[in-house]
Amino acid sequence: MSKLNPRTKHKEFNGIVGSSAITIFLPLILEIFQLVCNPSYSTKGLSIDIHAILNQLPSNFEQWYDLAFDQTVWKVYLIWFFGLAILGQILPGKQLEGTELRDGTKLKYTINGISMSIALVVLLLARAFQVKDFQLPELQFIYDHQLQLTITCIIFSFVLAIFVYVYSFVPLANPNGLGTKEKILSVNGNTGNVFYDWFIGRELNPRIGTWDIKLFCELRPGMLLWFLINLSCVHQQYHLKGYVTDSMILVNLLQALYLFDGVLNEAGCLSMIDTTTDGFGFMLAFGDLAWVPWSYSLQSRYLAIPGNEITLGWFYFTAILLLQFVGFYIFRSANQQKSDFKNGKLNHLKSIKTQTGSNLLVDGWWGISQHINYLGDWLIGWSWCLPTGFQTPLTYFYVVYFASLLIHRQIRDDLKCQSKYGKDWEKYKQLVPYKIIPYIY
Template structure:
């Protein structure tokens, strides 16, 4: 094995037993979440009717082979792929890879967002508000949950297989060897399939990982929310303030990600992680069908929050979003040399670690803002059941895991400079707490 692709020594999630548990457990969790919140049954308080939870609406095999749902999803995925390849935008280079090259990405989130909004408004006008596509989506959430899970596994298998194929065009150092992920090159097929063997799998210039990160799952999350709002309007004849809040707050988050996709090029998902089932399932299935939990619950349990509580939720949301955006913008401007007056620590790698402004409060102050913003989504469902607060618990565990991984990577990368940085910024996520 060449130095370009060293053998993976450290295994995440306790190795093979862990990745097998996650691969089986998370899809089951998504089905469980659906079973607790649908048109036939939804939980209240802490009570759960186990008979309802373990009784599927349709036989599992029928849902797996549902040709209409498969057609719906394939049209969605590959339709977005065509738009991603054809719509105008601008090109931007990613971070430098281990072979000294940089990948070029087409950034066209603005164009895709405009197409989606125009299409939805046009369909709304033509159908006088009764959109059959949104009705179909709402009525087949469980089927789509299962089908996107299968599709994620197939996509992970596809990119795992092509990771063994030589590149057609030599890279900058005269080799056609693919760049593998540092964490996904163990030689164990199941583990590498889950973590992702190749760092940036591509078909031509189309980057599969960045596409899945921001297109099919994120935008499907938006559509599911709209389908729940649409369902509530059809059922009640009006839309509750809680449903409006969830849709607006989460739409801001979705479009912020899609419209600022170039910011993803420096994120760990793109720069470090391979693309395997972990990211494939997370992007295509876990995001749309767990992040939409609040709107799905409100579709079957309408809640009016009132002006005072709605205002409190909005203040919490905008506080978190401001911290998240302001801190990320500050770091981005610092990296571009625009904030040279801020305190920083010079490393042996000719880079600087920012330890001033937002980033003097905690090492991951953006995570803190992101979590506060997410808390507002759950608060929009009131306090009927803790079930709708699942997301903030999951998100907290995700952020803690990312923080620990990032800390390990930075200690290896910066050495003594990182020790100095930790003394200057001792708090990891929450200022003065953790």
């Protein structure tokens, strides 16, 4: 094994057992969500009727095959995925370099989330004014084919993960045209175990030409599909009821603000652990392409079911909106403060000088907790769930799941920093003892 790509010794998610459980059960959870959000099944109350859900399932292989491989749905999804990939290559944007890789090089990225978002919104507005009574067949297609689209996204993420795993063994051409050079593998995905490396991601930054598959999947097909799924629920409620409830409007408004903030600030992804450390395998492919659009849209899909409409009124509407902005302010200002400190703009803030030469910030937002930005992100999640009221615990799945995800990230970061900074990290934790929520955790 080369010095550039040392063998991975530590396995995340409890190794094969945990990664196998995630691979099997998370797709099943998405299917359960979809079946529960079927208009023919009532989700009111605290109980979930498993028999009613199971009765909706196909009874034979032919029906399952028709659901999983609906030709029209597959054509639509492939046009969506690769159409966005092509747009990402031709739309204008700024050129940025990523963090320095282990071989001393830096990858170049085209950051054009703004032009991509404008193109999508302009296209939707043009279609809305073109049709009569805002009856968009594209949005109706999404709403009417939720189960098929969910299965398609899951299968496609499996296929994409297989492709990038096999592609990681294809030699990389040297820029000077002389022979090949070694690809940079993920520090987490080079165990030699085929299944685990496929799951966690073997290659750090799989690319075809200038198309960076990982960054593209991070923010484009899944995040923007989430936006369209939400709009399809608004479209359905309006044409079914003749009006759109304030709870549906609020969920769409708050989630659109969050997802477009992510797309418009995609440059921030270049320094995230997903980009700098994690390989691109099934975990990220499934998370980006299937989990995000079909679990994060759960609130809108629930509210679109006849009988689940909720009217909040101005007081609760304003209170939930305020909660979103508090969470958003903490999240954005904390991240901005950290970025400014790294760029030498806030040298007056207190920090710890480490033996590695870097500084650990222990002032401002980052003197309150080690991951204060996670708290802001979690509060945002609560603002998405509260508009659904308290008719069912189903719509609060996101805040429970997201809390576990944030804690897992915090634990991973703690282990990474302990290994990197040693005694300096122990000193840091004494000065900033709270991990996410001040005085609680």
